[in-house]
Amino acid sequence: MKAPVTTDALLYLNGVTVSFDGFKALDELSLIVEEGELRTIIGPNGAGKTTMMDVVTGKTRPDAGEALFRGFADLTRLDEPEIANLGIGRKFQRPTVFENLTVFENLELSLADSRATWATLFARLTPDHHDRIAATLARIGLTALSDLPAGALSHGQKQWLEIGMLLIHDRTLLLLDEPVAGMTDSETEETAELILDLAKDRTIVVVEHDMAFVRSLGARVTVLHEGSVLAEGSIDHVQNHPRVIEVYLGR
Amino acid sequence: MRKTAWSPGFWACFFGCGLILAIAIPAFNLLVPPNSPAALPDYLVPLLGKYLCYALLALSLDLIWGYAGILSLGQGAFFALGGYCVGMYLMRQIGARGVYGNPLLPDFMVFLNWQQLPWFWWGFDHFAWAAAMVVLVPGLLALVFGWLAFRSRVTGVYLSIITQAMTYALMLAFFRNDMGFGGNNGMTDYKDLLGWDVHQPSTRLGLYLASVVALGLGYLLCRFITASKLGRVLLALRDAESRVRFLGYSVTNAKLFVFTISAILAGIAGALYVPQVGIINPSEFSPGNSIEVAIWVSVGGRGTLSGAVVGAILVNAAKTWLTGAAPETWLFVLGALFVLTTLVFPHGMVGLLRRARWIRPRAPAPVPAGEQA
Amino acid sequence: MGAGTPSPAVRDGLQSAVKRVRVLLLSSLTLLAIAVAPLARADEFASLLSDLANGGFADKEKAVIALGRLGDERAVAVLTALKDGRLIKTPDGRILVSDAVRLTDPISSTAVSGITADEAERIRVNNRLRGAIEGAIGELTLFSSDPAARLAAAQDALRHPSADQPALLEKAIAAEQDAAIRAAMQQSLLASRLVAGSKAEKLAAVRALGDKTDPQIKNLLDQFRAAPDTDGELRQAADAALASIQNRLRLVRLAASLFEGVSLGSVLLLAAIGLAITFGVMGVINMAHGEMIMLGAYAAYVCQQLFRAFLPPGWIDGYLLLAVPVAFMFTAAVGILLERSVIRFLYGRPLETLLATWGVSLILQQAVRSIFGSPNREVANPAWMTGGFDPVGGFTITWNRLTIIVFCLIVLGVLALILNRTSFGLHMRAVTQNRAMASVMGIRSARIDALTFGLGSGIAGMAGVALSQIGNVSPNLGTIYIVDSFLVVVFGGVGNLMGTLVGALSLGIVNKFLEPVAGAILGKIVVLVAIILFIQRRPRGLFALKGRTAEAEA
Structure with a gap:
């Protein structure tokens, strides 16, 4: 057993290494996200952003290193549903909503409620549940479309629905993988507002390519490169960082 | 939405079909004089009963394939296991009336020089024990097999292949004489069931009615599961399995639950099937049988429970008719059904009806294009 | 010589003349003997036979030894019968061999009727004679x-x-x-x-x-x-010799199991290679793969029948050389037809492909049954593939099994070359890895799909030709191999030819090593269960592709 780590951080990654057939997707990555923080993560393709999210959500087991949530939950030993039930939510790069379920049902599955198989067999929607679904529908602007199969939504609407699915379950930590990919400018602006609004009462980690969007969030930025942290700080700090410039422009 | 799952319209349809099956058919058999053209001859009753067992089997596959995307090629094996449990009970009921007149051992054991009853035959003298085994044997096998498979995330065709391998292994095992299940001859020459002679028309009508009830209850159970929130979790994981995991649902447990229920339903179907056809042998395990169930479901419309029932009855009625009228054409027809339903009518007959009546398909999905992770 | 006594000179002259005549006579007799040797020997055989029947034990012994030296094959039957007390003399003096069903005249080797053994006298032997008989028999046969x-x-x-x-x-x-x-x-x-x-x-x-x-x-x-x-010393030596024989027998049994295992493995491999292409490379789950094998076997049968019907009998051994390319072309054509008419509409929907191709397999089986009938058809091994040889004593390597092993390795090698060294192979890999990108680069992906599927099917057809050499050809031939083939490919690791090779060989060998312990069927069940458990531990098989691409396929 490793020596116990004591940390106050909400998310604590230390020396995390993941390799696929000799290629190191993450190379001793260390990252600390404090409770209540809004953090943006940028980096060129192959920098390890998605793999980092895979490790945090239990999809990928690291070869080495520690990943702790709230200082005690060992994320390297839990599987996806267990991690999700700790309060870590994830939004994928490509919008993944359940296309054969209606918008309403997509939200219903995301409600904070027992996830046990037996419980789902006998679950009934309470009036409170209805209210919360209605409120979320209103917030993501899909009230009128609630009975439509999610597969019939536009790309942007799917992104919104996915964010709504994260909203309705009160997650402690949200991981958003390129939330504005494929959105129009106005949709991007709305999303930025929504994220800032969400960030008031939860911790959010956003992975994004769109620098204008990152700037509009105005949060602390971590730059990943070749599987480890290259620079960290405010957007202006990292944009003037010589190594970051080299990595981004030198390619 | 799901409020429509138990609407008065549904109950009307359900009980309407139930009345036709449970009252009208026995009435045509018992009340109409046998020489009348409307009469239902005695030999048709067990045939209809057999179709209903197949319908329950199809229902069990539709529950996991149509809703959770698990194409199990082991349904025939669960069906046969249920059948063997009842077959063993029926063999014990023969007592000393067998060819060898041995009160302790079934004929095939006497023939193979067995000295005593193997331990796994203990208790099969009692109907209650056999009935419990009909549920437990397929259920436990599915539970263990499913736990191993779903835990290691064996999905899609890989799962189909290993369920087929399981079926194949069971077939080889039951073909062996020293397994103690009658080898390739299986078990037959049954005499009576709970004291009633299985050859009597009245017993056969009773078995038919039991099949109607089992199918009805099985249908309600499947409808309850698919209309519940679990049903929506299943539909969701069929299309995007890992997304469901990230929402916090245990995909393993959900799949394991329906897989086990489905195996039990298949076992019950097999248990009702054996006394009506009068024999159980290892060919019931042959991999082809399990795949054929998938085509019943496809023809009717996968992802709709009524489609599975209708498909099983129609395909088997066609089989009975064609294997009598033109035996060599049957495999051509069956093969063509496989190709056509997958290529041209992916939603089966229910899909066609829905399209004709312009009703939006609810559960039957556009064919899932494999999960993109 | 007239009256009176001849003079000594005359006597001498006469004697020399007689001598000369004798020499002449002898030499001409020798010539005669060479010319009509069988005849002369036949006479000798008959006279020796009569010596056997009529002389005392000493005469008999001489006759036996003479018979042994004669080198006449008929003598073996006579001597064996004499030794066993089955040589009899009839009242009219004929000597016959009697056995359980009939009496035979040893001279003409024809059956004799109208007389029973009871009426005849048995020719008796003593121990000394018996020894002489055995020696003579040994001599006759050892020097045959x-x-x-x-x-x-x-x-x-x-x-x-x-x-x-x-x-x-x-x-x-x-x-x-x-x-x-x-x-x-x-x-x-x-x-x-x-x-x-x-x-x-x-x-x-x-x-x-x-x-x-x-x-x-x-x-x-x-x-x-x-x-x-x-005695003790000899016993010790015998113990040592026995132990060494025991050891060697164990090794021979091991070698025999190994050969049988490799042989079974090569059969599995042949059946699975085609699948390694269609399922492993293209991701198409073709349940009609077994029927492609079956069609290949029937192609071999048809070739054989054509050779029998239209070519001189001496050519029949060549049918196999024609059958291999014919089977390849025919099943490849059927495969391409199947791909173009059914499978191409189902890419990305593996479960639907499974069902549709199962339907195709039923149709193909019934079609073959309608054309050729359900009974097994016999495909004969050509002369050069019959029999076998025994490398160390104790087990036989049959030529047909050995040929299949070699054939299988050749097929695998050629396939590896096609995949890795030809532009078709390159295009094939490009299309299967990234269809859109390959199309952009000008590769006609539809054509590549059809050809790839045809290649896999053609190899299945060749496997069918090989299988026709070790078993019966029937419409159900394919169903025997379909479950095994899929398990081999999945066990070895999908998309990996090396994995298929190792998977097939190890399954074959394990199966054959289990057989003596568990019996054939139970052994197979054990292997099936082991594979099921293995796949659940390592769903991606023995040689799994790892990394992001592999995960993206999931």
Whole structure:
């Protein structure tokens, strides 16, 4: 057993290494996200952003290193549903909503409620549940479309629905993988507002390519490169960082 | 939405079909004089009963394939296991009336020089024990097999292949004489069931009615599961399995639950099937049988429970008719059904009806294009 | 010579004349004998036979020895019958061989009727005569002109070692030209020394026999060891020899299991290689793959029938050489047709592909049944593939199995070359890895799909030709191999030819090693269950692709 780590951080990654057939997707990555923080993560393709999210959500087991949530939950030993039930939510790069379920049902599955198989067999929607679904529908602007199969939504609407699915379950930590990919400018602006609004009462980690969007969030930025942290700080700090410039422009 | 799952319209349809099956058919058999053209001859009753067992089997596959995307090629094996449990009970009921007149051992054991009853035959003298085994044997096998498979995330065709391998292994095992299940001859020459002679028309009508009830209850159970929130979790994981995991649902447990229920339903179907056809042998395990169930479901419309029932009855009625009228054409027809339903009518007959009546398909999905992770 | 006594000179002259005549006569007789030798020998055979029947024991012995030297094959039957007391003399003086069902005239080898053995007199033998008879039989057969008869005699001598064999065998060994027969004779010589030799000879024989692997010799040594006249030293030597034989037998059994395993593995591999292409590379789950094998086997059958019907009989052995390309072309064509008409509409929907191709398999089975009928069709091995050889003694490597192993390796090698060294292979890999990108680069992906599927099906067809050589050809042939083929591909790791090779061979070998322990069917069940458990532990097989691309396929 490793020596116990004591940390106050909400998310604590230390020396995390993941390799696929000799290629190191993450190379001793260390990252600390404090409770209540809004953090943006940028980096060129192959920098390890998605793999980092895979490790945090239990999809990928690291070869080495520690990943702790709230200082005690060992994320390297839990599987996806267990991690999700700790309060870590994830939004994928490509919008993944359940296309054969209606918008309403997509939200219903995301409600904070027992996830046990037996419980789902006998679950009934309470009036409170209805209210919360209605409120979320209103917030993501899909009230009128609630009975439509999610597969019939536009790309942007799917992104919104996915964010709504994260909203309705009160997650402690949200991981958003390129939330504005494929959105129009106005949709991007709305999303930025929504994220800032969400960030008031939860911790959010956003992975994004769109620098204008990152700037509009105005949060602390971590730059990943070749599987480890290259620079960290405010957007202006990292944009003037010589190594970051080299990595981004030198390619 | 799901409020429509138990609407008065549904109950009307359900009980309407139930009345036709449970009252009208026995009435045509018992009340109409046998020489009348409307009469239902005695030999048709067990045939209809057999179709209903197949319908329950199809229902069990539709529950996991149509809703959770698990194409199990082991349904025939669960069906046969249920059948063997009842077959063993029926063999014990023969007592000393067998060819060898041995009160302790079934004929095939006497023939193979067995000295005593193997331990796994203990208790099969009692109907209650056999009935419990009909549920437990397929259920436990599915539970263990499913736990191993779903835990290691064996999905899609890989799962189909290993369920087929399981079926194949069971077939080889039951073909062996020293397994103690009658080898390739299986078990037959049954005499009576709970004291009633299985050859009597009245017993056969009773078995038919039991099949109607089992199918009805099985249908309600499947409808309850698919209309519940679990049903929506299943539909969701069929299309995007890992997304469901990230929402916090245990995909393993959900799949394991329906897989086990489905195996039990298949076992019950097999248990009702054996006394009506009068024999159980290892060919019931042959991999082809399990795949054929998938085509019943496809023809009717996968992802709709009524489609599975209708498909099983129609395909088997066609089989009975064609294997009598033109035996060599049957495999051509069956093969063509496989190709056509997958290529041209992916939603089966229910899909066609829905399209004709312009009703939006609810559960039957556009064919899932494999999960993109 | 007129009246009165002749003068001595005349007598001398006469004598020399007679001598000359005698020489002349003799030489002409010799010539005659060469010209009509069989006739002369037949007469001799008949007269010796009559000596056997009518003389005293001493005359009989002379006749027996003479018969042995005569080298007439008919003498073997006569001598054997004499030894067993089945040679009889009829009241009218004919000598006949009697056996359970009939009487035979040994001279003409024809059956004789109208007389029963009861009316005849049995020709009697004593122990001394019996020894002479055995010697004569051994001589007749060991020195026969037919090598097969000599080999049989040498092996026979091993089964019934007797005291008078060593001398005979030594003589035979000296005369023998064929090395294999000489080896067999030497082995028998050693065995006979166990019975008849001096102690030193026995000891040498026991030690030398320790190098053999024949179970017959093991039995002999067991008997020798248990015999009351075997002393401590000999017994020890026998123990050592037995232990060494035991060891070698174990190795032979191991080698035999290994060969059988490799042979089964090569069959599985042949059945699975085509699938490794269609399922492993393209991701198409083709349940009609077994029927492609079946079609290939029927192509071999049709080729054989055509050769029988239209070509001179001497050509029949060549049918197989034609069958391989014919089967490849035919099944490849069927495969391309299947891909274009059904499978291409189902890419990305593996479960639907499974069902549709299962339907196709039913149709193909029924079509073949309608054309050729359900009974098994027999496809004969060509002469050069029948029989086998025994490398170490104890098990036989049959030529047809060996040919299949070699054929299978050739197919695998050629396929690896096609995949890795040709532009078709490159295009194929490009299309399967990234269809859109390949299309952008000008590769006609639809064409590549069809050809790839055709290649996989064609290989299945060739596998069918191979399988027709070791089993029956029936419409159900494919169903036997379909489950196994899929397990091999999944077990080895999908998309990996090396994995398929290792998977097939290891399954074959494990199966054959389990068979003696668990029985054939139980062994197969154990293997199936083991694979199921293995796949659940490692869903991606033995040689799994790892990394992001592999995960993206999930």
